[in-house]
Every structure is written in structure tokens, then in C-alpha cells.
Amino acid sequence: MRADARRNREAIVAAARAAFDRDEQLRFDDFADRAGVGVGTLYRHFPTREALAAAVYQGEVIALCERARASTRSAGEALESFLRGFVDYVLAHAALARVLADLVTPDVQVTGGSELERTIAELMARAAAEGVIRDDALPGAVMIVLHGIGSSIDRPHWPRESRAAIELLLDGLGPDHRDGEVDSSRTSGT
Amino acid sequence: MRADARRNREAIVAAARAAFDRDEQLRFDDFADRAGVGVGTLYRHFPTREALAAAVYQGEVIALCERARASTRSAGEALESFLRGFVDYVLAHAALARVLADLVTPDVQVTGGSELERTIAELMARAAAEGVIRDDALPGAVMIVLHGIGSSIDRPHWPRESRAAIELLLDGLGPDHRDGEVDSSRTSGT
DNA sequence: GCATTAAGTGGAGATTGTCTCCGTTTGATA
DNA sequence: TATCAAACGGAGACAATCTCCACTTAATGC
Numbered sequence: 001m002r003a004d005a006r007r008n009r010e011a012i013v014a015a016a017r018a019a020f021d022r023d024e025q026l027r028f029d030d031f032a033d034r035a036g037v038g039v040g041t042l043y044r045h046f047p048t049r050e051a052l053a054a055a056v057y058q059g060e061v062i063a064l065c066e067r068a069r070a071s072t073r074s075a076g077e078a079l080e081s082f083l084r085g086f087v088d089y090v091l092a093h094a095a096l097a098r099v100l101a102d103l104v105t106p107d108v109q110v111t112g113g114s115e116l117e118r119t120i121a122e123l124m125a126r127a128a129a130e131g132v133i134r135d136d137a138l139p140g141a142v143m144i145v146l147h148g149i150g151s152s153i154d155r156p157h158w159p160r161e162s163r164a165a166i167e168l169l170l171d172g173l174g175p176d177h178r179d180g181e182v183d184s185s186r187t188s189g190t
Numbered sequence: 191m192r193a194d195a196r197r198n199r200e201a202i203v204a205a206a207r208a209a210f211d212r213d214e215q216l217r218f219d220d221f222a223d224r225a226g227v228g229v230g231t232l233y234r235h236f237p238t239r240e241a242l243a244a245a246v247y248q249g250e251v252i253a254l255c256e257r258a259r260a261s262t263r264s265a266g267e268a269l270e271s272f273l274r275g276f277v278d279y280v281l282a283h284a285a286l287a288r289v290l291a292d293l294v295t296p297d298v299q300v301t302g303g304s305e306l307e308r309t310i311a312e313l314m315a316r317a318a319a320e321g322v323i324r325d326d327a328l329p330g331a332v333m334i335v336l337h338g339i340g341s342s343i344d345r346p347h348w349p350r351e352s353r354a355a356i357e358l359l360l361d362g363l364g365p366d367h368r369d370g371e372v373d374s375s376r377t378s379g380t
Numbered sequence: 381g382c383a384t385t386a387a388g389t390g391g392a393g394a395t396t397g398t399c400t401c402c403g404t405t406t407g408a409t410a
Numbered sequence: 411t412a413t414c415a416a417a418c419g420g421a422g423a424c425a426a427t428c429t430c431c432a433c434t435t436a437a438t439g440c
Contacts, residue, residue: 148338
């Protein structure tokens with residue numbers, strides 16, 4: 001890769017990161033201006049807005065994933081803290097939430113997305129092997145909840161509700177309800 | 191309302207319902223062509239794509255909601271069957287999923303959305319009063335999961351994963367884990 | 381150094397989808 | 411059947427995305 005190409009690419013990513021961090025809503029072409037390059041250059045490096053967002057966050061997401069997979073804690077703890085940590089990270093980076101949809105939908109060729117799902121699947125498998133979560137839970141179901149968190153950013157109480165959703169999910173993952181659901185046997189006549 | 195206005199409005203809704211049912215991805219202006227009216231007429235009746243989608247689905251969603259609230263079954267059963275039923279309905283109407291985002295984000299002036307959330311809140315309150323779900327669960331957290339289901343439509347195993355997500359949610363709502371989460375006390379050394 | 385050239389650049393303008401505006405038509409009312 | 415406010419239609423303004431290609435520049439060989 002030629003030196004000027006790399007320089008431009010990095011300038012674009014840096015400009016995009018700055019804009020995302022302030023949660024600015026920019027037209028795609030504006031990222032080119034911000035980086036001081038032409039739109040042609042922008043499009044050559046990043047064919048879509050999602051590709052750009054991925055370049056900005058891929059590193060961080062993958063780092064989170066690797067930290068979790070390398071964790072020496074029990075599988076249950078690793079899974080719990082990964083999910084809570086991921087949600088905290090998303091809450092702190094609204095722009096990531098706005099593109100999480102694409103990180104989560106695997107059809108796009110974005111490494112961060114499949115990496116996220118792979119990590120969750122691995123942590124769940126380990127936790128299930130330890131018996132601390134049910135062994136019939138689908139990683140995809142967890143992805144769907146994360147997706148919901150990412151795309152609910154415009155709700156008034158987004159952070160609180162997101163954390164609540166994760167807690168419900170973690171509870172639901174517990175090993176004690178292979179049958180369960182809402183405990184209808186307790187139904188009183190009220 | 192003038193007769194021709196009503197006729198046009200109904201023609202637009204009918205055309206939109208037909209297009210949605212086939213999950214066609216139309217430009218907004220095309221709904222006007224399909225209904226045989228001008229774009230001006232389309233925009234006067236439905237300022238946004240979401241308003242149109244709401245007109246198509248509001249009735250059905252509100253009907254689902256009212257049926258659930260009128261249910262004479264125990265609150266736990268009503269909540270369970272409402273959530274499962276709603277997901278089934280969404281799975282059967284992909285186009286609804288695509289606009290669920292807006293039905294779920296309350297800033298938009300769409301009656302169906304707040305109606306959905308109000309229904310969930312009410313069913314949850316009743317179930318909590320009966321003691322069949324925890325009383326500290328936020329309706330918003332449930333909305334987030336529904337939102338996730340709606341916006342995960344492009345995932346390969348969307349239906350299965352969506353149902354799995356609802357089951358996890360229902361399990362998590364159960365009354366037995368006021369503390370809980372993943373049961374770390376069971377952690378073995380493995 | 382200096383030519384060669386493939387890789388890279390920039391931005392004008394094509395394209396596409398959304399939305400507005402206003403001259404014309406039509407249904408309701410008396 | 412005259413009146414007029416309500417409703418209509420669609421040309422075209424507008425906004426965002428994306429392509430294309432004439433020009434520039436870094437790398438390579440001599």
C-alpha cells in the first residue's frame with residue numbers, strides 16, 4: 001500500500017472517530033472534507049458508511065472480545081462481565097450503537113460482527129459446559145438482544161432500559177428454567 | 191372528510207398493505223403510483239413512510255393489544271401469550287418488522303407504538319401483582335427486546351432466534367431471580 | 381538523478397430518492 | 411347551478427449518494 005494511501009486512510013478514520021465521538025450526524029461526503037481528502041478517495045477506502053464505522057470500532061470490539069476469551073475467570077463470570085461490559089461500551093459510544101445493526105447482521109463483510117458473535121458463542125458454550133447457564137440457549141438470541149439495545153438509542157431511558165434488558169437476559173440464561181417461563185403455577189385468583 | 195379524500199386514503203393504504211405483504215422494497219413515491227394517485231396526495235395523507243406503515247398496521251397491533259388486555263386468563267398467561275403472539279405476528283409480517291423500530295421509538299407521533307408499550311406495561315404490572323414475574327422489571331427492557339427482534343430481520347435464522355430470545359426474556363422475567371443472573375455459585379474449576 | 385508507470389487522488393456532475401408548491405379539479409353546500 | 415374550500419396531481423426543487431476519469435504522485439529500475 002502506497003504511503004499516501006495509508007496516510008489518507010488514517011486521516012479519514014481519525015476524522016470519523018472524532019465525529020462519531022461527538023455523535024455528530026454527518027453526510028457521508030462530509031467525512032471526506034473533515035479528513036481533507038476528496039470524496040473519491042473516501043469512497044475508494046470505504047465503500048459504505050458501515051465500512052467506515054467498522055474501521056473505527058473494529059479494533060475496539062475485537063479487543064473487548066479477545067480480552068473476554070482470554071479471561072481466566074470462570075466461564076459464567078466471563079460471560080456476564082463481557083455482556084455487561086459490551087453494553088457499557090455501547091452506551092458510552094452512541095455512534096457505535098447506530099452501526100451496531102450492521103456489526104450484528106452478518107451478511108455485511110465486517111470482521112467485527114462475526115467476531116462478536118463468535119465470542120458470545122464461545123463464552124456461552126463454556127458457561128453451558130460448566131453448568132452455569134442452560135445448554136439450549138442460542139447465541140443468536142443474545143445477538144438479537146444486543147441488536148435491540150443498539151437500535152433503541154433514541155428511547156428516552158435508553159441506558160437504564162438497556163442494562164435492565166441485559167439483566168433479564170442473564171437471568172433467563174440461568175440453568176434453572178429448562179421448562180419455566182413465567183411461573184404460571186403461582187397464579188392466584190387476585 | 192370529503193368522499194374523494196377518503197377514497198384516496200383507502201386506496202393508498204390498500205396498495206401499501208399489498209406491497210408490504212409481498213415485502214416489496216418500494217420508493218415512497220411509488221406507493222402513490224400503486225394507488226393511482228399523485229405524490230402530493232400521498233404526502234398529504236401520510237407525511238412519512240412510517241405514518242403509512244402505521245396506518246397499515248396500527249389497526250392490527252391495537253387489536254392484538256386490546257385482545258390481550260381484555261383477556262380473562264391469569265396475568266402471567268396473558269403476558270406470555272401476548273409476547274409470543276406478537277412475535278409470531280411480526281415473524282409473519284416482515285414489513286412490520288422493518289417499521290417496528292418506529293413503532294417502538296416513542297418520539298414519533300404514532301399511536302400504535304405507545305399502545306404497544308402501554309399494553310406491555312399493564313400486563314407486566316398485573317403479572318407482577320400476581321407474583322408470577324419479578325416486580326422490578328422495566329417494560330422498556332421488554333420493548334428493547336422486541337425492537338431487537340424487529341431489526342434483526344436480515345439474520346439467517348431470524349425466526350428461530352427471535353422465538354428463542356422471547357423465551358429467554360420470559361424466563362428472565364420469572365420471579366425467582368431477584369438476585370440471580372448466571373448462577374456463579376455453581377462454578378466448577380473446569 | 382531521471383524516466384516510467386501503476387497506484388492513487390479529487391471533485392464535477394450523474395443518479396436517485398424525498399418532498400414542496402401551486403395551478404387545476406372536484407365534492408359539498410345553499 | 412353557482413360558489414368555494416377542500417383536495418388533487420405532478421413538475422421540479424432539493425438533498426444525499428456515488429461514479430467516472432483527467433490529473434497527480436509515490437515507487438521502481440536504470
